[in-house]
Amino acid sequence: MKDKIWLSPPHMSGEEITYINEAYNTNWIAPLGPNVDGFENDIIKYTNAKFASALSSGTSAIHLALIMLGVKPSDEVICSSFTFSASVNPICYLGATPILVDSENDTWNICPKLLEQAINQRIEKGKLPKAIIIVHLYGMPAKMDEILSLSDKYNIPVIEDSAESLGSIYKGKHTGTIGEIGVYSFNGNKIITTSGGGMLVSNKESYCKYSTHLATQAREPFPYYEHKEIGYNYRMSNILAGIGRGQMKVIDERIRARRANFRFYQQNLKGSNLLFLEEPDGFFSNRWLSCIVTKSFEQREDIRLALEKENIESRPFWKPMHLQPIFACHPSYLNGVSENLFEKGLCLPSGSNLSDKDKNRIVNIILNTINK
Numbered sequence: 001m002k003d004k005i006w007l008s009p010p011h012m013s014g015e016e017i018t019y020i021n022e023a024y025n026t027n028w029i030a031p032l033g034p035n036v037d038g039f040e041n042d043i044i045k046y047t048n049a050k051f052a053s054a055l056s057s058g059t060s061a062i063h064l065a066l067i068m069l070g071v072k073p074s075d076e077v078i079c080s081s082f083t084f085s086a087s088v089n090p091i092c093y094l095g096a097t098p099i100l101v102d103s104e105n106d107t108w109n110i111c112p113k114l115l116e117q118a119i120n121q122r123i124e125k126g127k128l129p130k131a132i133i134i135v136h137l138y139g140m141p142a143k144m145d146e147i148l149s150l151s152d153k154y155n156i157p158v159i160e161d162s163a164e165s166l167g168s169i170y171k172g173k174h175t176g177t178i179g180e181i182g183v184y185s186f187n188g189n190k191i192i193t194t195s196g197g198g199m200l201v202s203n204k205e206s207y208c209k210y211s212t213h214l215a216t217q218a219r220e221p222f223p224y225y226e227h228k229e230i231g232y233n234y235r236m237s238n239i240l241a242g243i244g245r246g247q248m249k250v251i252d253e254r255i256r257a258r259r260a261n262f263r264f265y266q267q268n269l270k271g272s273n274l275l276f277l278e279e280p281d282g283f284f285s286n287r288w289l290s291c292i293v294t295k296s297f298e299q300r301e302d303i304r305l306a307l308e309k310e311n312i313e314s315r316p317f318w319k320p321m322h323l324q325p326i327f328a329c330h331p332s333y334l335n336g337v338s339e340n341l342f343e344k345g346l347c348l349p350s351g352s353n354l355s356d357k358d359k360n361r362i363v364n365i366i367l368n369t370i371n372k
């Protein structure tokens with residue numbers, strides 16, 4: 001059997017171990033310490049976010065963002081339907097109701113037209129949504145100008161789920177730094193990883209201070225433990241933050257490699273009638289995953305199974321949340337875009353450590369399958 005090719009494996013720089021050793025040798029084996037501060041500063045410098053709070057996961061960052069925006073039981077929160085479940089789960093942790101909104105075809109992210117319809121109908125039904133969670137899926141920025149103008153018009157804050165889009169840029173600004181609060185993930189499959197981890201960023205200091213407070217059990221500054229509100233154990237470990245610092249040394253190289261994967265697939269699969277998502281003017285995607293849209297469900301499955309037979313991992317696009325058994329009961333505003341993408345879309349191996357030889361193997365299998 002040929003060596004397994006993974007969809008999006010970790011890719012260490014070699015520098016991580018220095019920071020891990022430092023943590024070990026100085027006994028900072030805790031969810032605080034110099035690496036945590038250092039990693040926050042690395043992210044601030046890189047993204048131009050003003051403030052940051054390092055957390056245990058992207059999911060916990062979304063959870064804290066919703067708490068800080070005042071989401072309470074029976075409130076409504078709008079969320080992009082075409083995403084990973086971790087965008088929506090925290091809404092439910094709080095007993096609030098997700099309102100799911102479909103995508104547009106230019107970026108595959110939340111459709112601004114449908115978003116406005118959803119807001120208006122929710123208001124008619126008696127509730128102004130408390131927040132809008134938008135997602136920059138697979139690294140492609142969402143249409144932020146249109147989204148922010150609705151956010152201003154109706155006075156609803158935007159949380160940017162940038163778990164997949166660290167390093168992606170929208171009209172000169174890093175995704176994650178454009179809305180009220182941004183969220184990054186450093187899970188094992190993301191563009192850089194701390195094995196597991198997340199970051200909440202904002203241009204308002206109050207959110208990041210409050211996030212770190214809530215993430216450390218909401219302890220008040222007393223000699224004994226004093227608590228005025230419910231806290232969480234969501235802070236990032238100093239060991240894992242050390243991995244993050246080592247990864248930040250090579251973030252630009254990682255983005256270059258992911259973008260080169262995309263270009264390779266696009267060029268070498270030209271003429272195959274597979275659809276690749278182009279970047280609109282002013283949009284820069286980190287191309288976290290290289291995605292193709294095939295002509296039919298059957299063709300998608302043929303390609304996926306042919307790759308699987310050769311020990312190559314690929315994956316259908318995210319199954320939209322309004323189609324998920326657990327979320328199907330919630331209100332949704334649909335136009336067919338995400339369902340069509342789910343039916344025909346496939347994520348190809350996209351690791352920044354993918355070799356040209358592997359990419360050629362993958363392309364040949366795809367071409368053979370299509371031309372069979």
Ligand SMILES: *Cc1c(COP(=O)(O)O)cnc(C)c1O
Binds near residue numbers: 196
């Ligand atoms: C990975 C991911 C998350 C969750 O991040 P974790 O760090 O795994 O909790 C949230 N949203 C999207 C879109 C993701 O891809």
